[in-house]
Amino acid sequence: MDSKYDVKEVTWLHPASDPLMKMFNGYRCTLAVIPACELKMFDKIAAHPEGISAARLAEQHSWSSSYTARLLDAQASFGLLKKTLGPDNIGIYHITESGKYMVSDFEGSFDGIFTLFSKVFLKSYSLIPELIKTGDEGDKAHWVLPELQINGSADKQCPQDQSHCTENKKPEGYQAKADKIRCAGQFAGQKPGENERRMYQIMVAQMYPYTDEIIHAFDLSRFKTVVDIGGGQGYLSFALSRGYPDMKITVMDMPHVIKFVREEFRPHDFDKLNVTYLEGDCLKDPIPVASLYIFCKVLHHFTEEKIEYVISKLHEKLPSGGAVLILEDTLSPTRDGPPPSHCFDLMLMARKVGKDRTFPEFASTLERCGFTKIKCILTNPECIYDVIMAIKD
Numbered sequence: 001m002d003s004k005y006d007v008k009e010v011t012w013l014h015p016a017s018d019p020l021m022k023m024f025n026g027y028r029c030t031l032a033v034i035p036a037c038e039l040k041m042f043d044k045i046a047a048h049p050e051g052i053s054a055a056r057l058a059e060q061h062s063w064s065s066s067y068t069a070r071l072l073d074a075q076a077s078f079g080l081l082k083k084t085l086g087p088d089n090i091g092i093y094h095i096t097e098s099g100k101y102m103v104s105d106f107e108g109s110f111d112g113i114f115t116l117f118s119k120v121f122l123k124s125y126s127l128i129p130e131l132i133k134t135g136d137e138g139d140k141a142h143w144v145l146p147e148l149q150i151n152g153s154a155d156k157q158c159p160q161d162q163s164h165c166t167e168n169k170k171p172e173g174y175q176a177k178a179d180k181i182r183c184a185g186q187f188a189g190q191k192p193g194e195n196e197r198r199m200y201q202i203m204v205a206q207m208y209p210y211t212d213e214i215i216h217a218f219d220l221s222r223f224k225t226v227v228d229i230g231g232g233q234g235y236l237s238f239a240l241s242r243g244y245p246d247m248k249i250t251v252m253d254m255p256h257v258i259k260f261v262r263e264e265f266r267p268h269d270f271d272k273l274n275v276t277y278l279e280g281d282c283l284k285d286p287i288p289v290a291s292l293y294i295f296c297k298v299l300h301h302f303t304e305e306k307i308e309y310v311i312s313k314l315h316e317k318l319p320s321g322g323a324v325l326i327l328e329d330t331l332s333p334t335r336d337g338p339p340p341s342h343c344f345d346l347m348l349m350a351r352k353v354g355k356d357r358t359f360p361e362f363a364s365t366l367e368r369c370g371f372t373k374i375k376c377i378l379t380n381p382e383c384i385y386d387v388i389m390a391i392k393d
C-alpha cells in the first residue's frame with residue numbers, strides 16, 4: 001500500500017472462530033443488501049451503463065446524497081457494484097457481473113428475494129424453539145407457506161385480520177407466531193400475487209447459474225416424452241426444451257399454480273418450445289404417459305407414504321428404460337452437511353411442510369417402488385440441486 005504512513009497488512013486467522021465469523025458476517029452482508037433491493041438501486045444504476053455518482057442518483061430520486069453514498073459503498077464492498085473514481089475524485093458506481101443478478105429484469109434475478117427472506121423466511125426460524133418445546137409433529141404436507149398462497153389470497157386476508165399483526169399481550173404459541181409471520185409477509189403497497197411471484201423467482205434464481213449442468217447431468221436425449229411434476233413456473237422444462245428440442249414436455253402442477261404461472265412466467269420464446277401445461281394434483285389426478293418423470297424440489301414436501309404412492313404408480317406406467325429424475329438438495333448420509341441443505345430442512349421443519357432427505361433414503365424409497373438402477377450426481381453445497389436418476393429395468 002502506497003502511503004506516507006507506516007501501514008502493514010496482516011492476516012490473522014483463528015481456526016476455531018473463523019467459521020462462526022464467516023457465518024455471522026455473511027448474515028450481516030445479507031441484511032445490508034436488503035435496503036438497496038427495496039430501493040431498486042440496482043435497477044436504477046443499471047439504467048446508467050456509463051455509471052452514476054451517488055449525488056446524481058440521489059438527486060434523481062430525491063434521496064439523501066450522503067446516505068445513498070454509504071449504502072452504495074457497502075454494495076461495492078460486496079462486489080455487487082464497482083466503484084471507480086471520476087473527475088474531482090467523485091465515486092462512480094457501475095453494476096458488476098454479480099450485481100446483474102440484483103437487477104429485476106434479469107432472468108435469474110435475486111431482486112425481492114432478500115426482502116422475502118428477511119421478512120418471512122428468517123422469521124420462520126423463530127418458530128423452531130416453540131416447535132422443539134412442544135414437539136408438535138403435525139405435518140401440513142403441502143408445500144406452500146400460508147403467507148405465500150397463490151392468487152394473493154393471503155395478501156387480501158391480512159389487513160382485515162389485524163389481531164395477529166398488532167402487539168399481542170398473550171403468551172404466543174406456535175400458531176400465533178406463525179400467523180404473525182404470515183402478516184409480516186404482506187408488504188405495504190404490493191400487488192396481490194407478488195409474494196408468489198417472488199417465491200417462484202427464488203427457484204429460478206437458485207437454478208439459473210447451474211441450468212446447463214443440471215439438464216446435462218445425465219444424458220436425457222433418449223427421453224422423448226417428459227412430465228415435470230410440480231413443475232411450478234416451468235423454468236426447468238423450458239431449459240430442457242431448449243437443450244433437447246425433440247423432447248415433448250408437460251409442466252404439471254396444481255390448477256391454481258398453473259393458472260398463475262402461465263401468465264406470470266411465460267418465456268418470450270414459449271411458442272418455439274415443445275412445452276405444454278397441465279393442471280393436476282399428482283396424488284389424485286391422472287399423470288400422462290411419458291418416458292421420463294421429473295420431480296424438482298417437490299418431494300421434500302411429501303411424506304414417505306406419498307412419495308412411495310406416487311413413484312410406485314409411475315414405475316408401473318413407465319416403459320422399460322424409462323426413468324424418474326429427482327432434483328433435491330440432499331443431506332449427507334451422516335446428516336452433518338451441507339449447511340444450505342440443513343438451513344432449508346430447518347425452514348421446512350419450522351413451517352411443518354416437509355423435510356430434506358439423504359441420498360440413501362431416496363434410494364431405498366426408489367427400491368421399494370421397484371427401481372433397481374439408481375444413480376446420483378452430488379453437487380457442491382452452493383448448488384442445491386443433486387440429481388438422482390432411477391431407471392426401470
Ligand SMILES: Nc1ncnc2c1ncn2[C@@H]1O[C@H](CSCC[C@H]([NH3+])C(=O)O)[C@@H](O)[C@H]1O
Pocket residue numbers: 143203204229230231232233234235236252253254257280281282283295296297298301
Ligand atoms: N400434489 C401435487 N401435485 C402437483 N404439484 C404439486 C403437488 N404438491 C406440490 N406441488 C407443486 O410442487 C411445486 C414445488 S416448488 C418447485 C417448483 C419447480 N419444480 C422448481 O423447481 O422451480 C409447487 O409448484 C407446488 O404447487
